[in-house]
Amino acid sequence: MDSIGVGGPTQTLPVALTAAVAAGSVPAAGAVVCGGCAGGGVWVADADVRGLGDEELTARLGVIGRAESSLAAMKAAALSEIARRHDTAAAEHAARAQLAASGRSARSDVKLGLALDSLDVTREGLASGVIPGAHAKLIARAAGEGPIDEKHLASVAQQQGYDQFRRTVQRHQADQAADDGKSLLERQRENRSGRVFTSSETGMTVLNAQFDPVIGVQIAAVVAAAERDLYRDEDPDNRPSHHQRTADAIAKLLLEPSAAGRRRGGTTLLIVADYDAVGQGLANARLADGSPVPISELAQLACDAQILPAIFDRATGDLCMGRMCRFATDAQRAALALRDQGCIGCAKSPIYCEAHHIVPWEIGGRTDLANLVLVCNRCHHHIHDDGWQVHRRHATGNYELRPPTRSPPEPTTARTDARGAAPASKR
Ligand SMILES: [Zn+2]
Structure with missing residues (x-):
C-alpha cells in the first residue's frame, strides 16, 4: 500500500502514528489523521491551509478523501469483528458509545462491516483509499439485494462520481436480475415508508417518506410543477430560498388539492427507452435520471401520465434548431x-x-x-x-x-510538498 500524505517534515511518521492511533494514544485533536494499516496507509498531516494554492488545496482534499476511505475500512473491520464475537447489537452499541454515532448510522456502519466480509475486492479498494466509502455502501447494499458482479462495480467505483455510480449500480442490478428490473422495483415498492412527526428539537412538523423511483418521479414532477407556479407569482426582489419554495409547494399540494388537480395536466413524465432493432421492441427503459423501469410498467404509466414519447439514436440524435428558435424544444x-x-x-x-x-x-x-x-x-x-x-x-x-480558477493568495507559512499532493489526482 502506498504511503501518501501532505507535509514533508513528517514523512517518517505514518507507521508510528498509525500504531499510535490504533493504540488510542493520539488525541482526537492531534495534528495527524491516519488511515490504512500499520506499515503504510493514507495519512494527512495538519497544514495551514491558508498558505496553499488552489491546486494544492484540492489535491489535499483528494488525500483526505482517501484517508477517510481507509478509516472507513478499518471501522467496518472492527465493527464486523465485534459483531462476530458477540452480536450485531453489541457492535451497534460500540459504534454509538465509541464513535458517538446515531442509532441509524451505527446500524448502517455495522451492516456495511458485515457485508464487506464477503466483498473482498470492495473491501481492499476501500482500505487502499481508491473506493470512496459512499460507493462501497452502494455496492454492499446492491450485494444484499441480489446478484452483482462485484469486480466490475468495484472497478467502475474508482472512476465515477457518486451520482453517476448510483445510476450505474441501479442499471447493473436490473441487468443482473435478468427480469428487466422487475424484482428490483418490487423490492423498492416493498420498502416504501413514510411518517409525519413533530421534531422534539425544533417543534417543526417533519414529513419523511420514501417511494420507489416510478412513483417518486411522478411526485417529484408534480412538486416541481407547483414550484414553477409559485416561482412565476413571486416578487423577483423578494424570493424565498429553494428549500422554502419546495416546502410551500408541498403544503399547497396537500392543503389545496383542487388547485393541485388542475396542475397535473401540465406535468410531463419523461421515460426513455432504446429501440431494439433485432427484437423489434423497446428495451432498457429508464426514467430521465437513469433509474431503470421495467418495460411492463410502461403501459401502465402511459395511462396515468402524459408521457412524451421520444426514442433517440445515440449516434445521430443531435437535434438541431440552429437560430430558428431561442428556447430548447x-x-x-x-x-x-x-x-x-x-x-x-x-x-x-x-x-x-x-x-x-x-x-x-x-x-x-x-x-x-x-x-x-x-x-x-x-x-x-x-x-x-x-x-x-x-x-x-x-x-x-x-x-x-x-468554478473559475482564481490566482492563489500570497503564501503565508509552510506549503505542502508536491510529493504528497501528487497521488490525489488518481482519485
Ligand atoms: Zn445544479
Missing part, C-alpha cells in the same frame, strides 16, 4: 435529459433543470443539442453571475461545471 429537452441525466453541476433531477446555451444565444450561439446543457436554477446562476464554465470531459464525453 420539448424533444431537445428530452434528449438533454437522456444525455445529461440531470444538472451537470450538481446532478439535480432533470425535472428541476433548464437548458443552457454553452455559446450564448446573444452572441450567435445555436439552439442545437451540441450547444445545450442541462442546469438547475442555482447552477445556472453560478454560470451567469459567478463565471463558472461548462467543460466536456474527453474520456467520457460528459459535461461538467467548473
Whole structure:
C-alpha cells in the first residue's frame, strides 16, 4: 500500500502514528489523521491551509478523501469483528458509545462491516483509499439485494462520481436480475415508508417518506410543477430560498388539492427507452435520471401520465434548431435529459433543470443539442453571475461545471510538498 500524505517534515511518521492511533494514544485533536494499516496507509498531516494554492488545496482534499476511505475500512473491520464475537447489537452499541454515532448510522456502519466480509475486492479498494466509502455502501447494499458482479462495480467505483455510480449500480442490478428490473422495483415498492412527526428539537412538523423511483418521479414532477407556479407569482426582489419554495409547494399540494388537480395536466413524465432493432421492441427503459423501469410498467404509466414519447439514436440524435428558435424544444429537452441525466453541476433531477446555451444565444450561439446543457436554477446562476464554465470531459464525453480558477493568495507559512499532493489526482 502506498504511503501518501501532505507535509514533508513528517514523512517518517505514518507507521508510528498509525500504531499510535490504533493504540488510542493520539488525541482526537492531534495534528495527524491516519488511515490504512500499520506499515503504510493514507495519512494527512495538519497544514495551514491558508498558505496553499488552489491546486494544492484540492489535491489535499483528494488525500483526505482517501484517508477517510481507509478509516472507513478499518471501522467496518472492527465493527464486523465485534459483531462476530458477540452480536450485531453489541457492535451497534460500540459504534454509538465509541464513535458517538446515531442509532441509524451505527446500524448502517455495522451492516456495511458485515457485508464487506464477503466483498473482498470492495473491501481492499476501500482500505487502499481508491473506493470512496459512499460507493462501497452502494455496492454492499446492491450485494444484499441480489446478484452483482462485484469486480466490475468495484472497478467502475474508482472512476465515477457518486451520482453517476448510483445510476450505474441501479442499471447493473436490473441487468443482473435478468427480469428487466422487475424484482428490483418490487423490492423498492416493498420498502416504501413514510411518517409525519413533530421534531422534539425544533417543534417543526417533519414529513419523511420514501417511494420507489416510478412513483417518486411522478411526485417529484408534480412538486416541481407547483414550484414553477409559485416561482412565476413571486416578487423577483423578494424570493424565498429553494428549500422554502419546495416546502410551500408541498403544503399547497396537500392543503389545496383542487388547485393541485388542475396542475397535473401540465406535468410531463419523461421515460426513455432504446429501440431494439433485432427484437423489434423497446428495451432498457429508464426514467430521465437513469433509474431503470421495467418495460411492463410502461403501459401502465402511459395511462396515468402524459408521457412524451421520444426514442433517440445515440449516434445521430443531435437535434438541431440552429437560430430558428431561442428556447430548447420539448424533444431537445428530452434528449438533454437522456444525455445529461440531470444538472451537470450538481446532478439535480432533470425535472428541476433548464437548458443552457454553452455559446450564448446573444452572441450567435445555436439552439442545437451540441450547444445545450442541462442546469438547475442555482447552477445556472453560478454560470451567469459567478463565471463558472461548462467543460466536456474527453474520456467520457460528459459535461461538467467548473468554478473559475482564481490566482492563489500570497503564501503565508509552510506549503505542502508536491510529493504528497501528487497521488490525489488518481482519485
Ligand atoms: Zn445544479
